Amino acid sequence: MPGRTAEAATVRWALEQIDAELRHRPLASTLVTEHLALVMLIHLLRLHLAVARPGEVSGWLAGLADPVVAPALRAMHARPDRSWTVAQLAEVAAVSRSTLAARFKQVVGQGPLNYLSGWRIELAADRLRRGDGTVAAIAREVGYGSESALSNAFKRVTGASPRDYRRRIGAIGDSGVGAVRM
Missing domain, CATH: 1.10.10.60 (Homeodomain-like)
Structure with a gap:
Protein backbone atom coordinates (compact mmCIF):
# COMPACT_ATOMS: atom_id res chain seq x y z
CA MET A 1 0.00 0.00 0.00
CA PRO A 2 1.61 3.32 -1.09
CA GLY A 3 0.36 5.22 1.98
CA ARG A 4 2.23 2.89 4.30
CA THR A 5 5.48 3.48 2.44
CA ALA A 6 5.02 7.25 2.53
CA GLU A 7 4.22 7.26 6.26
CA ALA A 8 7.16 4.97 7.04
CA ALA A 9 9.51 7.14 4.96
CA THR A 10 8.38 10.25 6.84
CA VAL A 11 8.94 8.54 10.19
CA ARG A 12 12.45 7.45 9.10
CA TRP A 13 13.23 10.99 7.90
CA ALA A 14 12.01 12.56 11.16
CA LEU A 15 14.03 10.07 13.21
CA GLU A 16 17.18 10.86 11.20
CA GLN A 17 16.60 14.60 11.68
CA ILE A 18 16.09 14.15 15.43
CA ASP A 19 19.32 12.16 15.58
CA ALA A 20 21.21 14.93 13.74
CA GLU A 21 19.71 17.63 15.98
CA LEU A 22 20.69 15.75 19.14
CA ARG A 23 24.21 14.96 17.93
CA HIS A 24 25.12 18.44 16.66
CA ARG A 25 22.99 20.61 18.98
CA PRO A 26 22.54 23.62 16.65
CA LEU A 27 20.61 26.69 17.79
CA ALA A 28 17.00 25.82 18.77
CA SER A 29 17.69 22.09 18.51
CA THR A 30 15.39 21.34 21.45
CA LEU A 31 12.46 23.09 19.78
CA VAL A 32 13.15 21.42 16.44
CA THR A 33 13.48 18.02 18.11
CA GLU A 34 10.16 18.43 19.96
CA HIS A 35 8.35 19.36 16.76
CA LEU A 36 9.93 16.54 14.78
CA ALA A 37 8.90 14.12 17.52
CA LEU A 38 5.32 15.36 17.19
CA VAL A 39 5.44 14.91 13.40
CA MET A 40 6.82 11.42 13.91
CA LEU A 41 4.08 10.56 16.42
CA ILE A 42 1.34 11.69 14.04
CA HIS A 43 2.78 9.64 11.20
CA LEU A 44 3.19 6.59 13.44
CA LEU A 45 -0.46 6.90 14.47
CA ARG A 46 -1.50 7.19 10.83
CA LEU A 47 0.60 4.16 9.96
CA HIS A 48 -0.87 2.22 12.86
CA LEU A 49 -4.41 3.03 11.72
CA ALA A 50 -3.58 2.14 8.12
CA VAL A 51 -2.29 -1.34 8.95
CA ALA A 52 -4.70 -2.21 11.77
CA ARG A 53 -7.34 -4.82 11.09
CA PRO A 54 -10.99 -3.78 11.55
CA GLY A 55 -11.88 -3.75 15.23
CA GLU A 56 -8.23 -3.90 16.32
CA VAL A 57 -8.09 -0.20 17.22
CA SER A 58 -10.77 1.44 19.33
CA GLY A 59 -11.20 4.60 21.34
CA TRP A 60 -10.97 8.20 20.24
CA LEU A 61 -8.11 7.49 17.83
CA ALA A 62 -10.21 5.02 15.86
CA GLY A 63 -13.12 7.46 16.10
CA LEU A 64 -11.09 10.24 14.50
CA ALA A 65 -10.38 7.93 11.57
CA ASP A 66 -14.07 7.07 11.10
CA PRO A 67 -16.07 9.35 8.76
CA VAL A 68 -19.28 8.99 10.81
CA VAL A 69 -17.81 9.27 14.30
CA ALA A 70 -15.13 11.92 13.64
CA PRO A 71 -17.48 14.92 13.21
CA ALA A 72 -19.23 14.10 16.50
CA LEU A 73 -15.91 13.67 18.31
CA ARG A 74 -14.60 16.96 16.94
CA ALA A 75 -17.78 18.73 18.05
CA MET A 76 -17.55 17.32 21.58
CA HIS A 77 -13.89 18.23 21.84
CA ALA A 78 -14.48 21.74 20.51
CA ARG A 79 -17.45 22.43 22.80
CA PRO A 80 -17.36 20.19 25.88
CA ASP A 81 -19.36 22.85 27.72
CA ARG A 82 -22.37 22.36 25.47
CA SER A 83 -25.27 20.19 26.66
CA TRP A 84 -24.98 17.75 23.77
CA THR A 85 -27.66 15.22 22.93
CA VAL A 86 -27.21 12.22 20.66
CA ALA A 87 -29.63 13.89 18.23
CA GLN A 88 -27.47 17.03 18.04
CA LEU A 89 -24.30 15.01 17.56
CA ALA A 90 -26.01 12.93 14.87
CA GLU A 91 -26.98 16.15 13.10
CA VAL A 92 -23.34 17.27 13.17
CA ALA A 93 -22.34 13.89 11.71
CA ALA A 94 -25.18 14.03 9.14
CA VAL A 95 -26.57 10.63 10.16
CA SER A 96 -29.51 9.36 12.19
CA ARG A 97 -29.36 9.10 15.98
CA SER A 98 -29.42 5.32 15.88
CA THR A 99 -26.68 5.19 13.23
CA LEU A 100 -24.40 7.47 15.25
CA ALA A 101 -25.06 5.68 18.54
CA ALA A 102 -24.37 2.24 17.06
CA ARG A 103 -21.32 3.29 15.04
CA PHE A 104 -19.85 5.31 17.93
CA LYS A 105 -20.16 2.34 20.29
CA GLN A 106 -18.73 -0.03 17.69
CA VAL A 107 -15.74 2.19 16.86
CA VAL A 108 -14.98 3.98 20.15
CA GLY A 109 -16.14 1.26 22.53
CA GLN A 110 -18.76 3.31 24.36
CA GLY A 111 -21.73 5.50 23.56
CA PRO A 112 -21.28 9.16 22.62
CA LEU A 113 -22.64 10.60 25.88
Whole structure:
Protein backbone atom coordinates (compact mmCIF):
# COMPACT_ATOMS: atom_id res chain seq x y z
CA MET A 1 0.00 0.00 0.00
CA PRO A 2 1.61 3.32 -1.09
CA GLY A 3 0.36 5.22 1.98
CA ARG A 4 2.23 2.89 4.30
CA THR A 5 5.48 3.48 2.44
CA ALA A 6 5.02 7.25 2.53
CA GLU A 7 4.22 7.26 6.26
CA ALA A 8 7.16 4.97 7.04
CA ALA A 9 9.51 7.14 4.96
CA THR A 10 8.38 10.25 6.84
CA VAL A 11 8.94 8.54 10.19
CA ARG A 12 12.45 7.45 9.10
CA TRP A 13 13.23 10.99 7.90
CA ALA A 14 12.01 12.56 11.16
CA LEU A 15 14.03 10.07 13.21
CA GLU A 16 17.18 10.86 11.20
CA GLN A 17 16.60 14.60 11.68
CA ILE A 18 16.09 14.15 15.43
CA ASP A 19 19.32 12.16 15.58
CA ALA A 20 21.21 14.93 13.74
CA GLU A 21 19.71 17.63 15.98
CA LEU A 22 20.69 15.75 19.14
CA ARG A 23 24.21 14.96 17.93
CA HIS A 24 25.12 18.44 16.66
CA ARG A 25 22.99 20.61 18.98
CA PRO A 26 22.54 23.62 16.65
CA LEU A 27 20.61 26.69 17.79
CA ALA A 28 17.00 25.82 18.77
CA SER A 29 17.69 22.09 18.51
CA THR A 30 15.39 21.34 21.45
CA LEU A 31 12.46 23.09 19.78
CA VAL A 32 13.15 21.42 16.44
CA THR A 33 13.48 18.02 18.11
CA GLU A 34 10.16 18.43 19.96
CA HIS A 35 8.35 19.36 16.76
CA LEU A 36 9.93 16.54 14.78
CA ALA A 37 8.90 14.12 17.52
CA LEU A 38 5.32 15.36 17.19
CA VAL A 39 5.44 14.91 13.40
CA MET A 40 6.82 11.42 13.91
CA LEU A 41 4.08 10.56 16.42
CA ILE A 42 1.34 11.69 14.04
CA HIS A 43 2.78 9.64 11.20
CA LEU A 44 3.19 6.59 13.44
CA LEU A 45 -0.46 6.90 14.47
CA ARG A 46 -1.50 7.19 10.83
CA LEU A 47 0.60 4.16 9.96
CA HIS A 48 -0.87 2.22 12.86
CA LEU A 49 -4.41 3.03 11.72
CA ALA A 50 -3.58 2.14 8.12
CA VAL A 51 -2.29 -1.34 8.95
CA ALA A 52 -4.70 -2.21 11.77
CA ARG A 53 -7.34 -4.82 11.09
CA PRO A 54 -10.99 -3.78 11.55
CA GLY A 55 -11.88 -3.75 15.23
CA GLU A 56 -8.23 -3.90 16.32
CA VAL A 57 -8.09 -0.20 17.22
CA SER A 58 -10.77 1.44 19.33
CA GLY A 59 -11.20 4.60 21.34
CA TRP A 60 -10.97 8.20 20.24
CA LEU A 61 -8.11 7.49 17.83
CA ALA A 62 -10.21 5.02 15.86
CA GLY A 63 -13.12 7.46 16.10
CA LEU A 64 -11.09 10.24 14.50
CA ALA A 65 -10.38 7.93 11.57
CA ASP A 66 -14.07 7.07 11.10
CA PRO A 67 -16.07 9.35 8.76
CA VAL A 68 -19.28 8.99 10.81
CA VAL A 69 -17.81 9.27 14.30
CA ALA A 70 -15.13 11.92 13.64
CA PRO A 71 -17.48 14.92 13.21
CA ALA A 72 -19.23 14.10 16.50
CA LEU A 73 -15.91 13.67 18.31
CA ARG A 74 -14.60 16.96 16.94
CA ALA A 75 -17.78 18.73 18.05
CA MET A 76 -17.55 17.32 21.58
CA HIS A 77 -13.89 18.23 21.84
CA ALA A 78 -14.48 21.74 20.51
CA ARG A 79 -17.45 22.43 22.80
CA PRO A 80 -17.36 20.19 25.88
CA ASP A 81 -19.36 22.85 27.72
CA ARG A 82 -22.37 22.36 25.47
CA SER A 83 -25.27 20.19 26.66
CA TRP A 84 -24.98 17.75 23.77
CA THR A 85 -27.66 15.22 22.93
CA VAL A 86 -27.21 12.22 20.66
CA ALA A 87 -29.63 13.89 18.23
CA GLN A 88 -27.47 17.03 18.04
CA LEU A 89 -24.30 15.01 17.56
CA ALA A 90 -26.01 12.93 14.87
CA GLU A 91 -26.98 16.15 13.10
CA VAL A 92 -23.34 17.27 13.17
CA ALA A 93 -22.34 13.89 11.71
CA ALA A 94 -25.18 14.03 9.14
CA VAL A 95 -26.57 10.63 10.16
CA SER A 96 -29.51 9.36 12.19
CA ARG A 97 -29.36 9.10 15.98
CA SER A 98 -29.42 5.32 15.88
CA THR A 99 -26.68 5.19 13.23
CA LEU A 100 -24.40 7.47 15.25
CA ALA A 101 -25.06 5.68 18.54
CA ALA A 102 -24.37 2.24 17.06
CA ARG A 103 -21.32 3.29 15.04
CA PHE A 104 -19.85 5.31 17.93
CA LYS A 105 -20.16 2.34 20.29
CA GLN A 106 -18.73 -0.03 17.69
CA VAL A 107 -15.74 2.19 16.86
CA VAL A 108 -14.98 3.98 20.15
CA GLY A 109 -16.14 1.26 22.53
CA GLN A 110 -18.76 3.31 24.36
CA GLY A 111 -21.73 5.50 23.56
CA PRO A 112 -21.28 9.16 22.62
CA LEU A 113 -22.64 10.60 25.88
CA ASN A 114 -20.57 8.20 28.01
CA TYR A 115 -17.52 9.26 26.01
CA LEU A 116 -18.42 12.92 26.54
CA SER A 117 -18.72 12.41 30.30
CA GLY A 118 -15.28 10.81 30.42
CA TRP A 119 -13.79 13.56 28.27
CA ARG A 120 -15.22 16.21 30.59
CA ILE A 121 -13.69 14.49 33.62
CA GLU A 122 -10.30 14.32 31.85
CA LEU A 123 -10.50 18.03 31.06
CA ALA A 124 -11.47 18.86 34.63
CA ALA A 125 -8.62 16.73 36.01
CA ASP A 126 -6.16 18.52 33.72
CA ARG A 127 -7.39 21.93 34.85
CA LEU A 128 -7.20 20.85 38.50
CA ARG A 129 -3.62 19.59 38.01
CA ARG A 130 -2.62 22.92 36.49
CA GLY A 131 -4.34 24.83 39.30
CA ASP A 132 -6.46 26.80 36.82
CA GLY A 133 -9.56 28.43 38.29
CA THR A 134 -12.07 27.50 40.92
CA VAL A 135 -13.91 24.20 40.89
CA ALA A 136 -17.12 26.09 40.03
CA ALA A 137 -15.44 27.78 37.03
CA ILE A 138 -13.97 24.48 35.84
CA ALA A 139 -17.40 22.84 36.18
CA ARG A 140 -18.95 25.44 33.86
CA GLU A 141 -16.10 25.25 31.34
CA VAL A 142 -16.30 21.48 30.97
CA GLY A 143 -20.08 21.26 30.72
CA TYR A 144 -21.40 20.70 34.21
CA GLY A 145 -24.25 22.91 35.38
CA SER A 146 -22.88 23.23 38.88
CA GLU A 147 -19.89 22.55 41.08
CA SER A 148 -21.94 19.85 42.79
CA ALA A 149 -22.65 18.05 39.49
CA LEU A 150 -18.94 18.03 38.62
CA SER A 151 -18.00 16.89 42.13
CA ASN A 152 -20.39 13.94 42.02
CA ALA A 153 -19.26 12.82 38.56
CA PHE A 154 -15.58 13.40 39.34
CA LYS A 155 -15.73 11.39 42.56
CA ARG A 156 -17.59 8.55 40.84
CA VAL A 157 -14.81 8.28 38.21
CA THR A 158 -11.65 9.12 40.18
CA GLY A 159 -12.56 8.18 43.73
CA ALA A 160 -11.85 11.70 44.98
CA SER A 161 -13.63 15.03 44.99
CA PRO A 162 -12.13 17.74 42.76
CA ARG A 163 -10.79 19.59 45.81
CA ASP A 164 -9.18 16.45 47.26
CA TYR A 165 -7.76 15.59 43.84
CA ARG A 166 -6.23 19.07 43.53
CA ARG A 167 -4.77 18.85 47.04
CA ARG A 168 -3.27 15.39 46.44
CA ILE A 169 -1.81 16.37 43.09
CA GLY A 170 -0.36 19.53 44.67
CA ALA A 171 1.21 17.45 47.43
CA ILE A 172 2.73 15.08 44.88
CA GLY A 173 4.23 17.90 42.83
CA ASP A 174 5.88 17.05 39.55
CA SER A 175 6.88 13.51 40.48
CA GLY A 176 4.38 12.18 37.97
CA VAL A 177 3.05 9.61 40.44
CA GLY A 178 -0.67 9.93 41.11
CA ALA A 179 -2.45 9.25 44.38
CA VAL A 180 -5.86 9.02 42.73
CA ARG A 181 -7.09 6.31 40.39
CA MET A 182 -8.09 7.60 36.94
